[in-house]
Amino acid sequence: MSPAARNIALAIAILALATSAFFLQRSQVYLLSLCCVYVMATMGLNLTMGYAGQMSLGQAAFFGIGAYIDAILTTKLGVSFWVVIPIAAVACFFVGLALGFPALRVQHHYLAFATLGFNVLVYLVMRNEEALTGGTFGISNVPRPYLFTWSLDSERAYFWFTLAALVIVAILMRLLLRSPWGRAFAALRDNPIRAESLGINITAYTLLAFAIGAAYGGVGGVFYAGLVQYVEPSTFYFTTSLMMLLAVILGGSGRFFGPVIGTVIVILLPEVLRSSSSPALQFMQKWYLVAFGVALVVLMVWLPGGLLSIGDRRARKAAA
Amino acid sequence: MIARAGELLHVDALHKSYGAIRAVDGVSFRVGAGEIVGVIGPNGSGKTTLFNCILGQIGPTSGRVTLAGDDITSMSPLELARRGVGRTFQTLQVFGQLSVRDNLIVAAQEFESTLPRRLFARPDAGLTARADEMIERFRLKPVAQLHAGRLSYGQQKLIDIAMAFMPRPRLVLLDEPCAGVNPSLVETLRELLAELNRVQGGSFVVIEHNMDFIMRLCPHVICMVEGKVLAEGPPQAVQSNRAVLEAYLGN
Numbered sequence: 337m338s339p340a341a342r343n344i345a346l347a348i349a350i351l352a353l354a355t356s357a358f359f360l361q362r363s364q365v366y367l368l369s370l371c372c373v374y375v376m377a378t379m380g381l382n383l384t385m386g387y388a389g390q391m392s393l394g395q396a397a398f399f400g401i402g403a404y405i406d407a408i409l410t411t412k413l414g415v416s417f418w419v420v421i422p423i424a425a426v427a428c429f430f431v432g433l434a435l436g437f438p439a440l441r442v443q444h445h446y447l448a449f450a451t452l453g454f455n456v457l458v459y460l461v462m463r464n465e466e467a468l469t470g471g472t473f474g475i476s477n478v479p480r481p482y483l484f485t486w487s488l489d490s491e492r493a494y495f496w497f498t499l500a501a502l503v504i505v506a507i508l509m510r511l512l513l514r515s516p517w518g519r520a521f522a523a524l525r526d527n528p529i530r531a532e533s534l535g536i537n538i539t540a541y542t543l544l545a546f547a548i549g550a551a552y553g554g555v556g557g558v559f560y561a562g563l564v565q566y567v568e569p570s571t572f573y574f575t576t577s578l579m580m581l582l583a584v585i586l587g588g589s590g591r592f593f594g595p596v597i598g599t600v601i602v603i604l605l606p607e608v609l610r611s612s613s614s615p616a617l618q619f620m621q622k623w624y625l626v627a628f629g630v631a632l633v634v635l636m637v638w639l640p641g642g643l644l645s646i647g648d649r650r651a652r653k654a655a656a
Numbered sequence: 657m658i659a660r661a662g663e664l665l666h667v668d669a670l671h672k673s674y675g676a677i678r679a680v681d682g683v684s685f686r687v688g689a690g691e692i693v694g695v696i697g698p699n700g701s702g703k704t705t706l707f708n709c710i711l712g713q714i715g716p717t718s719g720r721v722t723l724a725g726d727d728i729t730s731m732s733p734l735e736l737a738r739r740g741v742g743r744t745f746q747t748l749q750v751f752g753q754l755s756v757r758d759n760l761i762v763a764a765q766e767f768e769s770t771l772p773r774r775l776f777a778r779p780d781a782g783l784t785a786r787a788d789e790m791i792e793r794f795r796l797k798p799v800a801q802l803h804a805g806r807l808s809y810g811q812q813k814l815i816d817i818a819m820a821f822m823p824r825p826r827l828v829l830l831d832e833p834c835a836g837v838n839p840s841l842v843e844t845l846r847e848l849l850a851e852l853n854r855v856q857g858g859s860f861v862v863i864e865h866n867m868d869f870i871m872r873l874c875p876h877v878i879c880m881v882e883g884k885v886l887a888e889g890p891p892q893a894v895q896s897n898r899a900v901l902e903a904y905l906g907n
Contacts, residue, residue: 516775534762
């Protein structure tokens with residue numbers, strides 16, 4: 337498919353998705369919005385991990401920081417949602433830099449555990465700093481924003497809003513990956529020693545990839561808080577980071593649409609299995625998590641490069 | 657120190673010891689601007705360690721390296737790259753998941769403008785023309801769009817070497833460019849290196865075991881044995897040196 341044809345197909349798919357909100361139940365629209373906010377975060381994780389090769393188990397911490405910034409600023413200080421988005425993005429960018437500066441001296445599973453430690457730390461701050469975060473009770477009644485005078489309070493309006501925001505951040509990510517920076521990220525992932533001998537500043541680029549990935553997590557968190565209208569610490573525990581990591585790997589790490597496919601599966605598959613009304617799938621209501629786990633194992637054994645590597649696999653088989 | 661006219665690299669009494677083992681034992685030599693210098697010697701004679709010391713991959717125990725009069729001893733590979741020192745490695749080092757053209761562009765893009773500006777620069781950083789020129793020269797045109805990791809060893813070797821020349825470096829250190837390469841490609845590589853030296857200028861230091869290649873490419877040859885420079889001079893003189901013959905053939 338030519339790039340133009342692919343863009344048109346993509347635009348049609350997005351419009352179809354937006355239109356589907358007219359035909360779905362409220363709870364289903366909510367799930368679609370949930371997918372959109374998580375995709376923002378996993379897209380950032382994919383930059384850090386898939387493109388720049390830095391393992392992270394702390395993406396939920398940035399997601400949580402974004403969500404709490406929104407909840408605190410909008411409920412306690414009455415700051416507009418529109419102002420909160422750049423604040424959260426910049427704040428997470430700098431927290432990412434501050435974490436990356438010491439943590440990126442180590443690689444792979446050591447880096448994974450360093451970021452996991454950070455995630456637990458952020459969780460503890462959210463749980464214990466009651467004056468600011470509301471402790472285990474969290475913060476409720478987080479407002480949804482207005483677009484000019486149009487309230488985005490309804491489930492459908494908020495979904496369209498989130499979808500549009502996702503499209504914008506996805507386009508920005510695409511531009512970043514196509515810029516010389518994106519090429520430098522891929523080079524240092526493929527071969528850091530050679531990259532350095534070609535003048536690529538590994539420290540600067542890994543930090544930037546990590547911080548931009550964190551900023552994506554933060555923006556996702558802001559939209560999450562607006563969607564759920566309630567934040568509490570356990571959502572942002574490291575198990576959520578694991579779920580995000582799973583989404584990236586399942587879809588195809590280092591592939592643009594990998595985190596999209598992966599996140600949709602990780603969020604929707606359990607729900608589909610659980611709520612299936614077909615009699616043949618009735619037993620799933622009790623067994624859906626088991627079925628989900630089995631499906632993941634099978635997928636990872638069959639396609640270790642993620643679902644989007646299926647094309648490569650076919651090409652290899654055809655060549656063999 | 658004042659640089660000798662036309663002198664680019666000066667390695668002065670370089671030592672690298674690992675405990676009692678002297679991998680590089682007081683090596684001194686000079687490379688003139690635009691000169692091609694060959695480094696030969698049996699396996700384990702310290703050639704690659706010498707390269708790694710010059711290139712900041714490992715710190716020398718003692719000694720000095722200067723580039724056009726500036727002290728570059730123990731400078732990081734990044735800083736050396738910025739000063740126009742390029743290199744290739746003994747083993748293939750290409751970016752397997754980037755296309756051939758992107759491999760060449762990424763090899764030179766960091767020398768264009770500044771880091772923040774590159775974010776907003778054209779996606780190819782204005783380097784497509786230069787990359788395509790190099791692709792043409794290295795006969796990689798049919799595979800320019802393919803991922804480098806999927807190509808044959810010989811093609812990847814060509815990309816590997818072409819990358820080192822993309823930033824138009826002042827000095828390139830090539831570590832066994834002919835290793836694992838078939839005889840006809842060896843001849844191609846020799847022609848390419850001679851051509852690049854003519855067209856781009858720049859000085860080359862080449863480690864190689866292929867004597868024919870070295871003798872025909874390099875007007876000046878250094879022979880290392882057990883970490884020391886055993887002989888130095890025009891290739892024929894070094895080749896017929898009695899000590900060199902003994903070191904290679906044993907006695």
